[in-house]
Amino acid sequence: MANKPGYWTSLHGLATLIMIGAALYFLFVEHGAHLLPYLPFLIILLCPLMHIFMHKGHGGHGREEHNHQDAEAAYRRGLQEGLEEGRKEDRKDGDRQ
DSSP: OOOOOOGGGSHHHHHHHHHHHHHHHHHHHHHHHHHGGGHHHHHHHHHHHHHHHHGGGGOOTTSOHHHHHHHHHHHHHHHHHHHHHHHHHHHHHHHHO
């Protein structure tokens, strides 16, 4: 089975990227003074978009049950170690007083 090229590497995708680049260039050149104060907010607003588009390669959730069980066991071990360490610290503090 031949791999179909992605949209962004196709001719239409490259044309889209060029158009977006040109629009952003002219937006910043012509309206930079209006946009620069809001640039930090625009970057923060990009975070949800990055999460939507960048997490698609993770695969589905719930496909591998053993990973969930391993993660739960690791969590419980870490919790126990943390509780034991806290008890040791409490004993040390009690001895100092």
